[in-house]
Amino acid sequence: MTDEIQAGVTRSTLEPQALRRFAYACPSIEIQGANAGPRLCIMAGVHINEASSIVAAMQLPDLIDPQRLRGRVSIIPAVSTHHLYTKAMVTPPSSGVDLHWSYPGAPDGEFNDALAHWLVSDWAQDAEVFLDLHGGDLDERMARYVVTQRTGDEAFDTSVSHLAGCFETDLNVALAPPESWSAGRICTALARNRRHGIVVEAGDHGHLDPDSVDWITNGVLKVLRHLDMLPGDVDPRTDQTILGRYEWVVAPVAGVVRLAVAPAERVTQGDRIGIMTDLFGRPVADVRAAASGHIMMLKTPLFAQAGEWIGAIASEV
Ligand SMILES: [Zn+2]
Known part of the structure; x- marks a missing residue:
């Protein structure tokens, strides 16, 4: 006898035990497919003004039919709920106050470190791929591009570049293998443990731009087809300019x-x-x-x- 999988979409509020001391909670959308398969984790709103990427994450349930899905898609459409109304903007890595540069974090650390750790090592622990959606803070104009982390392990780096090729851009910032691993973007923390992660950037100055939303959701759907989680062919780009x-x-x-x-x-x-x-x-x-x-x-x-x-x-x- 096999367990029947209940396909469908569930929306809930997560209140992680590990972040209780910070009273942290965030929205969660789970799209459970009809058949067993891998898990794709997607988050947006680390930078709370990056409107197009946040709305793209919110729209994904409308574009993914659970009956056709193999596996599970887990979405946190707005991670930085503590900044919902503060208009907090991207700060340089050296500032030490921005979640974006805090991965892999530490369970006993201050808020950003504890949240980073929970995202990578708890919430997305069993994710086949992790997509971190960004783009265009209140004071930014962006090219559309992806950021990945190379490791020097050719098989791993190639599989990440195929995922990156699901996004329709010439520009793939594939960061050079670091001399020593330190805190950084989520794709860096994941690659360190040979886990697949991509930072996706599209949007401008906090403006909700339907073209950027479509560009992001089209890329996510291609990733799902590439992982064989949705039916259909996908031919990832292999001609992206690799920027190191x-x-x-x-x-x-x-x-x-x-x-x-x-x-x-x-x-x-x-x-x-x-x-x-x-x-x-x-x-x-x-x-x-x-x-x-x-x-x-x-x-x-x-x-x-x-x-x-x-x-x-x-x-x-
Ligand atoms: Zn951002």
């Missing part, structure tokens, strides 16, 4: 930022990609590309202090 290094563009002086490049644009090291002006609009410094590669992100605020992030470039391997 991510460099921040910083303001050379304090003042007004006037960038003259667009997301996804190719630049060469030393190119003038914009200028800084004083408060009268007079040019005071050039902004030069610190590396050759593609513009992945541009910050939108007009004013920046010297040394502040105003964009990011990812370089070819």
Whole structure:
């Protein structure tokens, strides 16, 4: 006698025991397929203003028929519920306050570390693949791209690149194998243990953009077909540009930022990609590309202090 699988969609609020001391709770959507199979975990809203990725996660249950699904899709559409109404924005990794750079975390750590640990090692413990959906904080314009972590283990790295190829973009930031593993993005923490993870980026400045929503959900559906969790052929792209290094563009002086490049644009090291002006609009410094590669992100605020992030470039391997 075999257990009958009850296919369907369940929505609930998770209150993890491990995060009780922080009174943390988050929304959970479980799509249980009619047949046994792997589990895909998807989260969005680590950065709470990244509207297109959050709405994409919320729309997935409308696009996945449990009767045709093999396995289970688990979704947390808004992870950072503690920031729902704070408008908290992305901060640099060095700030130490942003969940996005906190993985794999630690069970006994402060809030971000404990939440990171729960996501990777508890909630998604048995996930075949983990997708972390992002894109376009209130002050950002983004190229559409994916971030993965290479390990040097060719078979593993190739299987991750096939997953990345399910997303319709030329740009795959496949981070170079680290010399030593330290806290970072979720794809890095997962790859360290040969687990498959992808950070997906699409959207602009907190705006809900239907094209970005479709781009994300189409990629997720392709991942499901690639994992044979949904029927249908998929031919992952194998022609993505592999970008191994991510460099921040910083303001050379304090003042007004006037960038003259667009997301996804190719630049060469030393190119003038914009200028800084004083408060009268007079040019005071050039902004030069610190590396050759593609513009992945541009910050939108007009004013920046010297040394502040105003964009990011990812370089070819
Ligand atoms: Zn983000």
